[in-house]
Amino acid sequence: MTTLRDLPSVDELLQTKTVAELIAQYGRPLTLSAIRETLDTIRTRFLSGAITTLPLRDLIFAQVDAALVSWVKPTLRSVINASGVILHTNLGRAPLSDATIRAMELVARGYSTLEYDLEKGVRGSRLIHAESVLQKLTGAESAVVVNNNASAVLLVLSALANRKRVIISRSQLVEIGGGFRIPDVMKQSGAKLVEVGTTNKVHLRDYEEALAEQGGLVMRAHRSNFKIVGFTAEPELKEVVDVTHKAGSIFVDDLGSGALYDTAKYGLAHEPTVQESLAAGTDVVCFSGDKLLGGPQAGIIIGKKVLLDKIKKHPLARAVRADKTCLAGVTATLLHYLKDEAEREIPILKMMSLTPKQVKGRAEAWRQELGAGEIVEGESTVGGGSLPDESFPTFLLSLTVESPEKFLKKLRGQNPPLIARTANDKVLLDPRTVLPEQEGALLVGLKNVLKDL
Ligand SMILES: *Cc1c(COP(=O)(O)O)cnc(C)c1O
Numbered sequence: 001m002t003t004l005r006d007l008p009s010v011d012e013l014l015q016t017k018t019v020a021e022l023i024a025q026y027g028r029p030l031t032l033s034a035i036r037e038t039l040d041t042i043r044t045r046f047l048s049g050a051i052t053t054l055p056l057r058d059l060i061f062a063q064v065d066a067a068l069v070s071w072v073k074p075t076l077r078s079v080i081n082a083s084g085v086i087l088h089t090n091l092g093r094a095p096l097s098d099a100t101i102r103a104m105e106l107v108a109r110g111y112s113t114l115e116y117d118l119e120k121g122v123r124g125s126r127l128i129h130a131e132s133v134l135q136k137l138t139g140a141e142s143a144v145v146v147n148n149n150a151s152a153v154l155l156v157l158s159a160l161a162n163r164k165r166v167i168i169s170r171s172q173l174v175e176i177g178g179g180f181r182i183p184d185v186m187k188q189s190g191a192k193l194v195e196v197g198t199t200n201k202v203h204l205r206d207y208e209e210a211l212a213e214q215g216g217l218v219m220r221a222h223r224s225n226f227k228i229v230g231f232t233a234e235p236e237l238k239e240v241v242d243v244t245h246k247a248g249s250i251f252v253d254d255l256g257s258g259a260l261y262d263t264a265k266y267g268l269a270h271e272p273t274v275q276e277s278l279a280a281g282t283d284v285v286c287f288s289g290d291k292l293l294g295g296p297q298a299g300i301i302i303g304k305k306v307l308l309d310k311i312k313k314h315p316l317a318r319a320v321r322a323d324k325t326c327l328a329g330v331t332a333t334l335l336h337y338l339k340d341e342a343e344r345e346i347p348i349l350k351m352m353s354l355t356p357k358q359v360k361g362r363a364e365a366w367r368q369e370l371g372a373g374e375i376v377e378g379e380s381t382v383g384g385g386s387l388p389d390e391s392f393p394t395f396l397l398s399l400t401v402e403s404p405e406k407f408l409k410k411l412r413g414q415n416p417p418l419i420a421r422t423a424n425d426k427v428l429l430d431p432r433t434v435l436p437e438q439e440g441a442l443l444v445g446l447k448n449v450l451k452d453l
Helices: 010-014 019-027 028-047 058-070 097-108 132-140 149-159 181-190 204-214 237-246 274-279 305-313 315-319 326-340 347-352 354-371 404-412 436-451
Strands: 142-146 165-168 175-177 192-196 217-221 251-256 286-288 298-301 373-379 391-400 422-423 426-429
Touching: 010 028, 010 058, 010 149, 019 028, 019 058, 028 058, 058 436, 097 274, 132 142, 132 237, 132 274, 132 298, 142 149, 142 274, 142 305, 142 326, 149 251, 149 274, 149 298, 149 305, 149 315, 165 181, 165 204, 181 192, 192 217, 204 237, 204 391, 217 237, 237 251, 251 274, 274 286, 274 298, 298 305, 305 315, 315 404, 315 422, 354 373, 354 391, 404 422, 404 426, 404 436
Parallel strands: 165 192, 165 217, 217 251, 251 286
Antiparallel strands: 142 298, 286 298, 373 391, 391 426, 422 426
16 A cells, blocks of 8 residues: 655655756755655655655656746746737837847846946946937926836936925826836826816816916926827917916926837837927926837936926935946937937837738748748738737738637747737737847747647
C-alpha cells in the first residue's frame, strides 16, 4: 500500500541531476520553494483522498518545473499588435525609435549627467534636460518634463492654482480613460473648479463673466477622445486667452496628445498643435510624451519662464519627476523633430504615413506565406485617446475560421502573443501596426494556430 513515506524528501530530490539543473536556472531558494510547495500539495491531496497513488518522480519534477516557469514569467510582456490601433494605450502606446531606445539604454547602463554639471564639476539639475530642445522646437521660454501628462496637469494646477479658482468649460470636463477624470485631477490640486457654459455651447461672455466675478486661472482641456457635434459653439482659443490676459489671469492649455505636426497631413482631422497653442498666447501648455509625439511615457510642460520657475520649485515636482531613461528618451524623440527626420525615424509616424498600397503589399505577402485568408479593405485608427472617429484606409488579412474568439485566444497564447481583432465573424490582421522586424514572428505564430485548426 502506498503511504506518504514513499514520497521522496526534499533532500533526496536535491541530489538529483534534474533539480541541479533547475537550481542552475532559477537559483537555489526559488527551486527549494517550488519543491516544498509541490510536495505539500501532493501530501494534502493524498491525505484528503483526492489522489490515491503518489506521483512518480518525473511527474513531481514536471510540477516543480511548471511552478518555477509560472513564477518567473513576467506579466509585462512584449506583444505583436496587429489590431490596427496605432497608439493602443493597453498595449503601451508608442513604440520607440532606434535612437530613442539607444539613448535610454545608454543612461540606464551606466552613470550619467542626470544632476551633474560637467562644466563646473558640481551638482546640476535634472530639470534642464530636454529643455533646450523644447525651446528650439516650440519657441517656449521654459520647459520641464515630468512623469506623464496627468501629473503635468496636477503639478501645473498645484503650483499655479492651489486654493484659487480654475475656470473651465463644461464641454471640456473629460474622462481620459481608466476612470481618470480631468475635473478630479483638477480638484486634487486644491483648485476650485468653476464650470462655465453648457455641454454643447460656451461663449466668450461666459469666461468674461466668470473672470469678472472673482478672477481665476483659465484652463482648456482638449477633447482628446470624443467629439461634440451639432448645435455647438466655442470661441477661438485666442479670444479666450485674450480675455484671460485682459483680466490679469493665466491661461493653461492641456493639449492631451500635443502633436508637433499637422495630423491633417495624414488624412486625419486636425489636432491642435503645440505651436498653435503658444501662438494663441497661452501661458502654460502641457501634453503627453507617448501619444502623437511618439516617445516614451512623459508629461511635457512648456511656457512662460516666471510660471515654469514656480512649477519647477513646487514640492510635487519632485514627486512626479521623470527618471533618467525618460529624460534621455524624450530628448532623443524630440531631436527627430528638430532635425526634420521625424517621419523617417518615429515608428508611429511611419505607421501613419504608410499608404494603403504599401499596407496591401504586406498583407498580400502574409497571405501568400500562409496560403490562407483574403485581403479586404478596412480601417486603422490612431487610438490612445487621440483623434476620435478618425481612421486611415487600410488593407487587412481576413481569416475565416470556425470560432474567431477561440482563434484570437490562441493567437494571444503564442510567444510573442499576437493581438488581432474580429469583425463579422472574421479574424482581421492589420499590417500597419506590425513592426517590420516582427513580421517573421507573426507568421510563425499564425502558422502555429492555423495548423492546429
Ligand atoms: C491623455 C490625456 C491626459 C493624460 O495624459 P497621460 O500622458 O496619459 O497621463 C490628460 N489630458 C488630456 C486632455 C489627455 O488627452
